[in-house]
Amino acid sequence: MADDRSFPLSIEINPSSRSSDHDCFLVPEENTCPLSPAVDNENEIPMSEKQEDQKLCAVCGKNNARFCTNCRQISYCGKEHQTQHWKAHKADCFPVKAVDKSSLSLCDSAKLQGRGASHVLVATRDIKQAEIFFQESTILSAPGPWDSDAIEVAKGRPICVSCCEIIRGYSDFDDDEDEESTVKCSKCFWPVCNFFCESSKRHSEYECKVFSANNVSSMVLNQMPDYECILVLRALGLRENDPERWMKLLNLAAPMDVCMDFETSLFYINNGVKFIRERCGLKQYSDSLIRQVASICYVNAFCNEDHPGENGYIYKIATYIGDVSSKVAHSCVANSEWAVIPSDEDHIRFRALVPIKAGEVITTVYNYKQVCHESTLCRQPFLSDHYFFSCSCERCLDPSELNTFLCAVKCPSEKCDGYLLPLEPKKSNTVWTCNSSTCEMVETSFWVEEITNSIISKLEPFPYKDPMRGLAKQMTETKKLIIGLKKLVDRYSGSHVHPNHYLLLGAEWKIMQNCYYYIMNVKHWSPDVIGLMISIGKKHLEIFDKLSPGVSRRRGYILYFLQSGLLESIRHGTSSLTKSHKKKVVDPEKHESLKKAYYDMMKMRDESVKIFSFKGGIKNSMEEELLNFSAPDQPFLSCLKFLERILDQSIDA
Numbered sequence: 108m109a110d111d112r113s114f115p116l117s118i119e120i121n122p123s124s125r126s127s128d129h130d131c132f133l134v135p136e137e138n139t140c141p142l143s144p145a146v147d148n149e150n151e152i153p154m155s156e157k158q159e160d161q162k163l164c165a166v167c168g169k170n171n172a173r174f175c176t177n178c179r180q181i182s183y184c185g186k187e188h189q190t191q192h193w194k195a196h197k198a199d200c201f202p203v204k205a206v207d208k209s210s211l212s213l214c215d216s217a218k219l220q221g222r223g224a225s226h227v228l229v230a231t232r233d234i235k236q237a238e239i240f241f242q243e244s245t246i247l248s249a250p251g252p253w254d255s256d257a258i259e260v261a262k263g264r265p266i267c268v269s270c271c272e273i274i275r276g277y278s279d280f281d282d283d284e285d286e287e288s289t290v291k292c293s294k295c296f297w298p299v300c301n302f303f304c305e306s307s308k309r310h311s312e313y314e315c316k317v318f319s320a321n322n323v324s325s326m327v328l329n330q331m332p333d334y335e336c337i338l339v340l341r342a343l344g345l346r347e348n349d350p351e352r353w354m355k356l357l358n359l360a361a362p363m364d365v366c367m368d369f370e371t372s373l374f375y376i377n378n379g380v381k382f383i384r385e386r387c388g389l390k391q392y393s394d395s396l397i398r399q400v401a402s403i404c405y406v407n408a409f410c411n412e413d414h415p416g417e418n419g420y421i422y423k424i425a426t427y428i429g430d431v432s433s434k435v436a437h438s439c440v441a442n443s444e445w446a447v448i449p450s451d452e453d454h455i456r457f458r459a460l461v462p463i464k465a466g467e468v469i470t471t472v473y474n475y476k477q478v479c480h481e482s483t484l485c486r487q488p489f490l491s492d493h494y495f496f497s498c499s500c501e502r503c504l505d506p507s508e509l510n511t512f513l514c515a516v517k518c519p520s521e522k523c524d525g526y527l528l529p530l531e532p533k534k535s536n537t538v539w540t541c542n543s544s545t546c547e548m549v550e551t552s553f554w555v556e557e558i559t560n561s562i563i564s565k566l567e568p569f570p571y572k573d574p575m576r577g578l579a580k581q582m583t584e585t586k587k588l589i590i591g592l593k594k595l596v597d598r599y600s601g602s603h604v605h606p607n608h609y610l611l612l613g614a615e616w617k618i619m620q621n622c623y624y625y626i627m628n629v630k631h632w633s634p635d636v637i638g639l640m641i642s643i644g645k646k647h648l649e650i651f652d653k654l655s656p657g658v659s660r661r662r663g664y665i666l667y668f669l670q671s672g673l674l675e676s677i678r679h680g681t682s683s684l685t686k687s688h689k690k691k692v693v694d695p696e697k698h699e700s701l702k703k704a705y706y707d708m709m710k711m712r713d714e715s716v717k718i719f720s721f722k723g724g725i726k727n728s729m730e731e732e733l734l735n736f737s738a739p740d741q742p743f744l745s746c747l748k749f750l751e752r753i754l755d756q757s758i759d760a
């Protein structure tokens with residue numbers, strides 16, 4: 108048994124940056140909101156047919172009503188009817204409004220360069236940290252995108268066309284292979300999870316009929332261009348089935364000419380045209396209409412929600428399109444985070460990561476997976492390929508990425524301790540200069556690329572494993588992966604790249620995840636595993652509090668991993684304590700440190716659970732799975748209570 112002192116029993120954590128309280132509420136506290144004229148002014152989005160209708164009072168139908176200024180979604184003839192209707196309306200009344208970019212301050216509009224950002228959402232009042240301030244049902248959702256991560260995670264398994272989850276039991280990859288779980292829709296034979304997914308409106312209303320009538324099979328499972336076309340097909344289906352949503356979709360911004368200039372979007376659009384007109388035989392949709400709809404889908408897509416990190420577990424491979432949500436601008440240091448609450452219509456919601464002041468532009472990270480954890484030089488091409496803009500947020504403009512040194516490479520000069528940073532961080536061919544004031548070293552981007560490419564090639568043999576489902580059978584492999592990755596990190600950290608280099612952080616994130624799964628599955632873990640997990644967790648908390656400040660889900664995951672490490676170390680400490688307590692007087696110093704660890708652990712657990720509540724209660728959500736998976740068992744909870752009692756007594760005495 109290892110020496111108890113080897114356990115890191117105490118962790119100081121900073122409260123989430125710019126934190127306030129964590130109350131979540133969906134509606135303003137006041138009884139009603141001010142009214143404003145329902146006239147279309149130049150600072151507002153052009154009114155769709157729906158909004159035109161809303162010039163009628165929602166209570167009496169009288170014309171020339173005025174908008175509720177908080178949300179501008181509904182109108183009333185006057186205060187009396189607004190007050191009367193408040194109970195019904197308050198759940199939909201949100202403190203954001205769309206404004207024309209030209210009405211922003213110079214500083215705000217400078218951050219939003221590019222043609223697509225004609226409108227943005229701004230806060231109409233102060234929004235509290237952790238407040239879920241906006242929610243709407245999505246116009247559309249569908250499987251995809253089929254990017255390299257999706258390919259790696261799906262491992263040849265199909266995705267349910269309705270709920271977009273990977274269907275397990277399909278390939279050798281799954282432990283629980285079971286042909287019975289291989290379900291296909293009984294009408295069109297596309298993959299679905301079960302009868303409920305088969306009969307969901309989303310699948311059965313339109314595409315299932317088109318596929319059955321035209322014998323469109325998913326010939327090669329996971330032939331993703333086909334999957335990706337479902338979004339465009341569903342969008343076109345709205346024209347007949349849901350004219351209101353169809354109008355909302357057509358009103359979304361999309362620079363079609365730009366889309367046609369980029370290789371990835373052109374591929375997507377051309378595939379859509381071919382699939383819909385040739386495979387599905389839907390000649391009623393013209394090439395140009397399909398192109399228009401496909402480019403709207405492409406540029407307004409919210410893809411793959413957050414999941415724990417580099418090649419981590421993806422819960423759904425799904426794309427969502429919202430109406431008001433699609434006005435939210437992107438920032439790599441966003442003030443809000445989005446999540447989708449699965450339901451028949453899938454609701455997309457936004458929560459404030461930090462307190463947001465009235466008038467501030469609402470920003471979010473469009474694609475967590477691709478954007479959050481990589482350096483500016485990786486994010487820029489992704490954002491320009493997928494959303495056709497060059498991000499100018501404070502993180503993108505700062506060579507050190509807010510002092511995290513995410514892309515810093517060790518200066519090759521022998522006597523120098525500094526790191527090379529990109530002179531122009533948004534340019535791929537930038538010159539790199541040393542950050543030491545006494546060193547004049549300059550290197551080219553090719554030289555830096557060689558170093559990063561050599562690290563990437565060393566990381567390749569550590570592919571994504573699905574440890575959460577693999578259980579004990581995979582634990583030997585998990586341990587090997589932890590050891591192998593740790594060796595790599597040690598080899599490159601500080602000698603070739605900065606210890607915070609994004610490639611090393613990605614490797615460490617995998618280590619932390621795998622340590623977590625390891626201790627959850629293996630009874631006799633080595634204390635080193637806990638030590639490793641805790642040291643990585645502390646380091647990442649510091650870095651990600653700068654990159655995803657506030658109550659971000661990344662912070663939630665890190666805290667969760669940290670508390671589970673502490674929990675295990677306390678469990679270990681408690682067992683030796685209870686034994687010794689029977690024999691002799693308890694060592695007060697040890698009690699003190701165990702007690703501190705206990706309270707630290709509870710604090711972290713509490714905060715991570717609060718953060719996870721953003722998606723909380725959602726069946727099959729990643730967060731729910733994590734929480735259930737490692738919920739302390741009853742005997743352990745009694746053990747904690749016991750610990751609390753004896754510690755209190757001994758310390759009080």
Ligand SMILES: C[S@@+](CC[C@H](N)C(=O)[O-])C[C@H]1O[C@@H](n2cnc3c(N)ncnc32)[C@H](O)[C@@H]1O
Pocket residue numbers: 218219220221222223224225226227359360406407408433434435436437438493494495496497498499
């Ligand atoms: C989801 S749409 C947002 C729609 C747009 N804001 C509008 O006017 O309705 C994405 C597009 O907004 C623009 N955009 C979003 N965030 C931006 C940013 N930080 N800087 C520049 N353009 C941005 C890009 O053109 C991108 O293609």
